[in-house]
Amino acid sequence: xxxxxxxxxxxxxxxxxxxxxxxxxxxxxxxxxxxxxxxxxxxxxxxxxxxxxxxxxxxxxxxxxxxxxxxxxxxxxxxxxxxxxxxxxxxxxxxxxxxxxxxxxxxxxxxxxxxxxxxxxxxxxxxxxxxxxxxxxxxxxxxxxxxxxxxxxxxxxxxxxxxxxx
Ligand SMILES: [Cu+2]
Numbered sequence: 001x002x003x004x005x006x007x008x009x010x011x012x013x014x015x016x017x018x019x020x021x022x023x024x025x026x027x028x029x030x031x032x033x034x035x036x037x038x039x040x041x042x043x044x045x046x047x048x049x050x051x052x053x054x055x056x057x058x059x060x061x062x063x064x065x066x067x068x069x070x071x072x073x074x075x076x077x078x079x080x081x082x083x084x085x086x087x088x089x090x091x092x093x094x095x096x097x098x099x100x101x102x103x104x105x106x107x108x109x110x111x112x113x114x115x116x117x118x119x120x121x122x123x124x125x126x127x128x129x130x131x132x133x134x135x136x137x138x139x140x141x142x143x144x145x146x147x148x149x150x151x152x153x154x155x156x157x158x159x160x161x162x163x164x165x166x
Pocket of ligand 1: 102109111143
């Protein structure tokens with residue numbers, strides 16, 4: 001009996017994405033971009049399913065490919081079209097310049113893809129050192145760190161309050 005249960009449990013995990021409520025997916029997608037962008041953006045799943053119609057400029061995704069644990073992203077038309085054409089694992093082609101926000105992940109950043117970039121030798125590849133970094137997966141693109149000012153200010157205020165208490 002136990003042997004039968006294991007595959008059933010594994011199967012339940014596989015259908016997890018479908019179980020996530022649309023509101024949760026939309027909220028997750030919107031967390032990737034600045035409020036002014038996210039509030040008007042089209043919310044889309046990686047397979048092209050539209051969860052919420054928006055303007056035709058920014059499109060926010062709650063995750064990439066089939067991995068719901070990946071960080072959400074808001075892309076401009078070039079970025080969105082490039083991603084939908086190649087998928088997260090595909091060859092994006094780098095045929096045009098496009099921009100994308102990833103503000104909700106471990107390293108909040110802006111991403112830029114550029115056309116016909118043949119060499120990125122010498123560019124920083126470490127996302128943790130505060131510099132612009134370059135990543136070649138799934139396609140060559142630059143990442144620009146962004147500090148989340150609201151959170152920082154709250155932290156600073158808390159620190160200042162602590163110091164005032166002492
Ligand atoms: Cu990124």
